[in-house]
Amino acid sequence: MAIPEQSAIILKMPDTILKVENLNVEFDGNKIIQDLSFEIDKGGIVAVIGPNGAGKTVLFRALLGLIPYAGKINWRNDVKVGYVPQRFIVERDLPLSVKEFLGYKKGKKMAEVLKWVGLHAHLLNVPLGALSGGELQKVLIAFALLGNPEVLLFDEPTTGIDIGGEETIYNLLRKLKNEHDLTIIFISHDIHVVYQYAGNVLCLNKKKICFGPPHEALSAEELKKLYGTEVGIYPHTHI
């Protein structure tokens, strides 16, 4: 059946899920983020890039309401935000099993979410500290997904981590977005990943340097502004 013209237009209509206006964050008089404004549409994958100390993680913490800020952060009404923090170091002998950790989050059924992220059930009784880097990241994603979020904030998915076969964390994110109607915002160091996976990119170095689809927003000039040096890049087109 052909889709009526009108509904096709409605489908194309962007639906803003997050609007940030004049965001300012400072710690002890140091300005970490200055006059940042941007909008994110529902269903997109947005990458946040920038050098170390550019305020990327601070932006996430502000978006989550973990730190005080000036300006406006407007999430769409009642939107549920899942958070996958930067991979932290878990003490090797921490007596906390994967099952117990995931059990701390109320919400969806654990078995279902485990299937989504492709985590084997045999890992459930393994202590968190004994997981590999890729496994821990999957567990953290599962933890966020248990809350049944519409938006996933992902702080630095590790590049190059093999989480099973050919699949990378980014493939997993894209799959999750497509299958579960998620909006994903991730912080990355890797510009090539941004070209390959992100619909939009926010370049941040205390201020907004650029925002838009990677091919348009990331000119050599913008990157120089962002990182301060020439960055050798080549756009990936094979998606």
Added chain:
Amino acid sequence: MIDQNLLFSFIAAAAVGAAAGYLGSVMVLRRLALAGDVLSHVALPGIGIALIYNLNPFLLAFVFLFAASLAIWLLEKRTQLPTEALIGILFVTSLAVGIMMIPDLEELGEALFGDISKIDLFDASLAVLLSTLVFAVGAKIYKGLILGTISEDLAVASGIKLRKINLLFLALVAVVVALGVKVVGTLLMGALIIVSATAAKNLSRSINKYAALSTIFGLITAPSGLIIARVYELPPGPMIILVGIGIFLLSLLAKK
């Protein structure tokens, strides 16, 4: 009469030991093992005042411990000083003031090392009642405490009121330490808190088992140390801790 007294002591030791083991499981994961030890000395000036004015030592010890915890909790946010430095300062101040205030050497010894033989029906009931409270409140905030230990951001982003439950936790620790002052004394109370948890950690791969073992070790340690001390006519406080150390050594062997 002696038997009845032993019974009260036995009950108090079991209740305090179990509650100390339970809270200790969190202290050890949070790397606050030594903080707990140091904090217990803060009770000294409180006990000093109680002795001078003939007041309830538990109550005064608790007031001082909780005030110290509250001070640390507030200062943590306001200063750049590391928490351990703040705790260190509170510790030496309390020790100095406490020793000056307690004039009688025998009473000072009692405050430092405890005297469980002086426990009566009221003390034993109080120990059981408050330990029950520690378990009830502790069970409600345990999950948040553990999540907060792994990642503060993750905990707060998951809707846990971390500041609030941290304060609640400190209050619980103050209750248990104040109770423990009569059982093993201020000098050794810290040991009662950490030794069971450390042994339990050696043997656990899950948090449920860890918390349960830590509680059970505390429950066994205190009364059995008391009985051994009674049989061989040794001081109970140090004997209780030595039993705990024994369990810890066994857990090391079992780990291998």
